[in-house]
Amino acid sequence: MIVPSKLTELPAIITAPRTDPIYNCHSYLTKVPVAAIEPFIETFTRPGEVVADFFGGSGMTGLASVRLGRKAKLSDISALGRHIARGYATRVSPEDFTERAEEVVSQARKAIGSLYATRRVSDGAEVEMVRTVWSFTYLCPSCEAPLIYYRHLSSKGEAPKACPGCKHPFARRRWKRSADTPVEVVARNTEGRLTEQPVSGFDLHMIEEAAQDARQSEVPSLPITEDREMFSRSGLRKAGLIRTSDFFSPRNAIALLELWRAINKVGDPGLRQKLSFAFTAILPRASRRYQWSAQRPLNAQNQTYYIAPVYYEWNVFELFGRKVDAVLRSDEILFDNASLLCGRPEGKLDYCLASANLLAHLDSESVDYVFTDPPFGSNIFYSDMNLFHEAWLGEVTNYVSEAVVYTTGKRKNGAAERYEALLRSSFAEAFRILKPGRYMSVVFGNSSGRIWGLVQRAVRDAGFKSAPVHVAILDKGQRSVKGLNSGSESVVTVDLILTLQKPSPSQAERADDGHRLQSGDTQRLIAEAVRELSSDEVRNASHVYASILRRAIQEHCTLDELHLSDVLLALRRAGYTINPKTGLLSAEKHKEPQTELA
Numbered sequence: 037m038i039v040p041s042k043l044t045e046l047p048a049i050i051t052a053p054r055t056d057p058i059y060n061c062h063s064y065l066t067k068v069p070v071a072a073i074e075p076f077i078e079t080f081t082r083p084g085e086v087v088a089d090f091f092g093g094s095g096m097t098g099l100a101s102v103r104l105g106r107k108a109k110l111s112d113i114s115a116l117g118r119h120i121a122r123g124y125a126t127r128v129s130p131e132d133f134t135e136r137a138e139e140v141v142s143q144a145r146k147a148i149g150s151l152y153a154t155r156r157v158s159d160g161a162e163v164e165m166v167r168t169v170w171s172f173t174y175l176c177p178s179c180e181a182p183l184i185y186y187r188h189l190s191s192k193g194e195a196p197k198a199c200p201g202c203k204h205p206f207a208r209r210r211w212k213r214s215a216d217t218p219v220e221v222v223a224r225n226t227e228g229r230l231t232e233q234p235v236s237g238f239d240l241h242m243i244e245e246a247a248q249d250a251r252q253s254e255v256p257s258l259p260i261t262e263d264r265e266m267f268s269r270s271g272l273r274k275a276g277l278i279r280t281s282d283f284f285s286p287r288n289a290i291a292l293l294e295l296w297r298a299i300n301k302v303g304d305p306g307l308r309q310k311l312s313f314a315f316t317a318i319l320p321r322a323s324r325r326y327q328w329s330a331q332r333p334l335n336a337q338n339q340t341y342y343i344a345p346v347y348y349e350w351n352v353f354e355l356f357g358r359k360v361d362a363v364l365r366s367d368e369i370l371f372d373n374a375s376l377l378c379g380r381p382e383g384k385l386d387y388c389l390a391s392a393n394l395l396a397h398l399d400s401e402s403v404d405y406v407f408t409d410p411p412f413g414s415n416i417f418y419s420d421m422n423l424f425h426e427a428w429l430g431e432v433t434n435y436v437s438e439a440v441v442y443t444t445g446k447r448k449n450g451a452a453e454r455y456e457a458l459l460r461s462s463f464a465e466a467f468r469i470l471k472p473g474r475y476m477s478v479v480f481g482n483s484s485g486r487i488w489g490l491v492q493r494a495v496r497d498a499g500f501k502s503a504p505v506h507v508a509i510l511d512k513g514q515r516s517v518k519g520l521n522s523g524s525e526s527v528v529t530v531d532l533i534l535t536l537q538k539p540s541p542s543q544a545e546r547a548d549d550g551h552r553l554q555s556g557d558t559q560r561l562i563a564e565a566v567r568e569l570s571s572d573e574v575r576n577a578s579h580v581y582a583s584i585l586r587r588a589i590q591e592h593c594t595l596d597e598l599h600l601s602d603v604l605l606a607l608r609r610a611g612y613t614i615n616p617k618t619g620l621l622s623a624e625k626h627k628e629p630q631t632e633l634a
């Protein structure tokens with residue numbers, strides 16, 4: 037196989053909104069949606085062939101492969117990733133799953149007794165609370181009066197301005213905190229509709245009872261130690277959050293514990309696996325990381341241990357019931373393919389824990405295609421964030437060989453070199469396992485040209501032809517654009533998918549051309565791209581950056597000097613404005629680029 041016949045049909049921009057039921061069923065950091073992977077599998081493989089992903093994460097490559105009748109060989113260092121992938125791939129009868137889910141919830145409800153009880157204001161009946169809103173409480177440094185953050189928000193939801201007593205200006209980072217305060221309870225009224233009511237003495241009593249419950253010490257928990265990058269990045273010492281169980285309210289900790297116990301008693305291994313998958317899927321929302329907002333809940337930030345000053349304590353059984361429905365919706369799509377009905381997909385999807393630079397489980401030249409999505413430099417610390425879920429699984433990611441650039445602590449020294457070495461040896465392994473003449477697609481996104489240059493050299497040095505056969509822009513929809521304004525901490529919201537070929541022996545002999553890289557004229561590439569922007573093309577700054585990278589790659593230029601921050605600067609100089617909330621470019625004030633950029 038030299039050039040697949042379907043290559044011309046493979047789109048240059050893959051838009052995969054992250055709203056599909058499979059994607060949303062269980063969160064994992066930086067998932068690539070199944071729908072975005074499928075066109076690649078169809079282009080570069082035939083049914084029955086083997087697809088490998090050695091940064092497998094939550095297993096999306098595996099799911100896309102088995103849906104299309106291919107075999108998947110996944111690996112990662114992430115114990116959580118393997119749990120999620122196996123949960124997705126486990127096929128159960130929807131009826132049995134629903135029935136068993138109801139049973140485990142009813143057992144857990146019985147075991148927690150009246151811990152979730154609240155007294156309904158309208159008729160005094162004892163009902164289960166659906167959620168409680170909690171607020172940080174600060175202490176005024178001047179008069180020591182408590183300031184309950186939620187109670188002093190402006191009508192637009194803005195932070196309090198000053199101490200309500202002595203008018204000392206409020207400063208969130210500098211004021212000390214005392215214990216958080218429950219500020220609002222939501223329960224169902226007699227017609228089943230949700231109603232808000234104030235927190236009563238009865239509610240406070242139930243909260244206290246849960247805090248004193250002896251079972252608190254049995255809640256699965258792991259320490260988040262100081263050597264973890266996310267310990268300092270999330271300010272955990274100051275917040276007093278040093279164990280994963282600290283993120284749960286006393287009531288939710290007990291409810292989760294009893295639900296987990298009931299799930300683990302389920303005899304059928306498939307149903308137990310699927311229920312555990314639904315369980316870990318609710319953990320972020322069942323914790324204090326579930327952010328409150330006046331309009332609608334804001335979800336949990338998966339990439340940090342951040343807790344917002346106003347957060348939810350959401351009834352675990354409500355969350356689990358909704359998740360069971362979400363799993364059923366995801367399964368309906370995942371298992372719609374008739375070919376899967378013959379056997380259980382997990383038979384075609386292998387997932388083992390292994391570092392990408394040591395794929396001992398895969399023979400040389402045994403794989404027909406690689407689709408993989410490595411960690412992007414120092415953006416995300418998977419193993420640190422995995423602890424939150426892994427505390428319940430009893431298995432922890434071995435992070436010794438994690439491909440990530442540390443920016444704090446002792447491991448900061450030589451971190452970039454370690455990351456580069458890991459990527460290099462991983463691509464060398466990819467080269468070894470691939471059959472000659474076959475392809476590897478690599479998803480990558482970073483705002484630093486230095487990291488792009490590193491990836492570019494690593495694939496070339498592994499033996500791949502440095503000129504990709506295809507370069508696609510992967511647009512996963514809106515993401516955080518923190519820092520787009522300053523240009524210094526820029527965040528990319530689109531990734532590239534580079535597809536490279538392992539030369540066949542005859543090609544390898546005359547591969548010299550494809551291996552040579554030249555230093556490109558970065559300023560020219562940027563200026564050209566900005567000049568050529570047409571208003572219907574204008575989306576966000578990351579899109580422009582990705583198109584410049586794509587052009588540079590196609591022109592065989594080195595990427596080291598091509599940074600998103602320079603593109604932002606050029607866009608601003610050309611009169612574009614960047615919406616700090618959405619990252620979208622506005623061309624209204626468009627003017628000619630300044631001469632220095634032309």
Ligand SMILES: C[S@@+](CC[C@H](N)C(=O)[O-])C[C@H]1O[C@@H](n2cnc3c(N)ncnc32)[C@H](O)[C@@H]1O
Pocket residue numbers: 064065066067068069090091092093094095096097111112113114117390391392393408409410411412418419437438439440458
């Ligand atoms: C960008 S994520 C992949 C997400 C995946 N595409 C998905 O759909 O869920 C990168 C993955 O690389 C893994 N990883 C980091 N260092 C690794 C190593 N040395 N070997 C294997 N996997 C590693 C992380 O655990 C993480 O799951």
